[in-house]
Amino acid sequence: MTTLTLAKSLNAGLRRALADDEKVVLIGEDIGTLGGVFRVTDGLKAEFGPTRVVDSPLSEAGIVGTAVGLAYRGFRPVIEIQFDGFIYPAFDQIVAQVAKLHYRSRGTVRMPITIRVPFGGGIGAAEHHSESPEAYFAHTAGLRVIACSNPADAFIMIRQAIASDDPVLFFEPKRRYHVKGEVDEQASLADARPMGVATVVTPGDDVTLVAYGALVQTARDAAIAAEEDGVSIEVIDLRSLAPVDYATIEASVRRTGRLVITHEAGQQGGVGAELAASITERCFEFLEAAPVRVTGHDIPYPPAKLERHHLPDLDRILDGVDRALGRPNSLSGVEA
């Protein structure tokens, strides 16, 4: 076991993937000499050379579009989109091309492309640097969407994403890049928990609380705080947003009877909406209360000085838990 930050564990995972398979190539803006603006690719160009770790021209559509061609040629491109808000120029290539080629070619063309996206807010950044665009991609058939939340998972999940024959949107919680954790650098892919499986990170009995990315830690903190209040929260790290591991969530909800979902992205059409609907369909008779979503507001990401009024924090999550439990909460006495 080594103690690594999330950024460094991703770096270690990428290094392993580059070493294990010469068809793996890293492409992105500033990822080579600079090592990426978050230093996730630090040192990799020096180690593997400029045809394995490629500084690309400033064009997101160009990066993803050429990755399609590289995949046709048998490569496994790992792309870095510098910030969440800059993925939109590449949106067409991702949803209209990458997502559909396996289907359109009747399975003959594989698109083993990994698209790394530092996502989410909480770092006091400028506009377009704190977005949560995951639902756009979860909505698109043909793409897998995953989000890591801690260094140990990051090390395994980035390698699983690269090894997958499907295109994977790989969301990295940028506000947790510098948080340390234990990483087993000898961990083998064969033994690892599959990429699409959720994890129960805090067992509990009263409420099921589902989170992903940066909010997993906030959810765990909420569970600790709730314990003092005599409420036992089971926190699930979703890990895979598409497809969702409903088995794990269902098993939990059948015991707790209550579901709270939290994410930074807006509520409307978000991942939480999908979970609430699907769990209601699957577990209606086990639910004691309607599923509750604690999410960002349906607004453009606000300026830095206002982000704490947008992002779900421990208190907002606990308020949501109170709603699910029918305890006094911000909606008490108000018709839902």
Next chain:
Amino acid sequence: MNPSDRDATGLLTRPDEFVQLVTPTGERRADADFDPWVSDIDTAALGRLYRDMVIVRRLDTEATALQRQGELGLWPPLAGQEAAQIGSARAMRDDDFAFTSYREHGVAWCRGVGPAELLTVWRGTAASGWNPFERGIAVPQIIIGAQSLHATGWAMGAAWEGSDAAAIAYFGDGATSEGDVNEALVFAASFNAPVVFFCQNNQWAISEPVGLQSKQPLARRADGFGMPGIRVDGNDVLAVLAATRIALDRARRGEGPTFIEAVTYRIGPHTTADDPTRYRTEVELAEWRERDPLTRVLALLEASGVDSAGLEREVAVEADRAAAELRSACIAIADPEPLSVFDHVYAEPNSHLERQRAHYVRYLATFEETDAAPAGDAGTGTEGGAR
């Protein structure tokens, strides 16, 4: 401003040349094509351009300091690019419109943007600091190159309305690789839009050298899109002024778009979150410092018989005053009201958002009742990366 009735188009096919009217050491170089366009710039007018450049450099230094002191979240310095920005923006008319990226503080200065207006975005209190229609400059753009399309559309509209106003799109060398910029060039050429594409080639796109974006002078691209391209010394305020005047004049005459490549250099980091020592050398930096846009103007004024030391002192005092004003305006910028997060999402009433807002009001009220403040920081927070 407009020296003759001659067709300007012929002057603007010098993509390989480096148009320069003032050398780095301050000698005035004669240029038969360009001189007439700046014949009105006497020593007094040149002094005013110098003043602009000194002030925006001083404002830039002050803003960088404010960022270091925690008053601003981030700042993208313009140091080194004063001539490119002042020379081009001073060529504009009030009814022209500038569409910039995030680094054009000098352009904003010329458009009358005030200190607090300039800083709100970087202080993180608002998504924009000024009213674009009052200032003739759009809200700054962070998405690389997007504004080039907006400038083109504005110009198309101006032409369709029979106006002779023009738009300028400012973008960097890196931006020329983005689809948006290339699509803007196509539209502008197809519709003969009165727009000037003003590319500040400051040699770097964060850590990537311009050679990664283009194998030839960027000005040469213009030809492929069917518009004149010109390569100008971006550290020479007079040459930039002349080139932009020519391009704007073409636009007003209905002759369509022009591409200007202003060859300059970003002296500082990309932003205050960037570490340029990782990717560029001291030698390169020293070379470019020799070509500073300010010193050469002062030398030229001196040679023209102006008391340059006196002017330098006088302008420095003025610049310090502007910097002090910037600092106090910055510190006075109030934190926004929590509920303002819901303002202006839509122009028309939206019941879904009203409901969400009402819920958040009740949520905040639960803290007043229990007399506890909502948790300070949304996250455990980490340092932002180099943006």
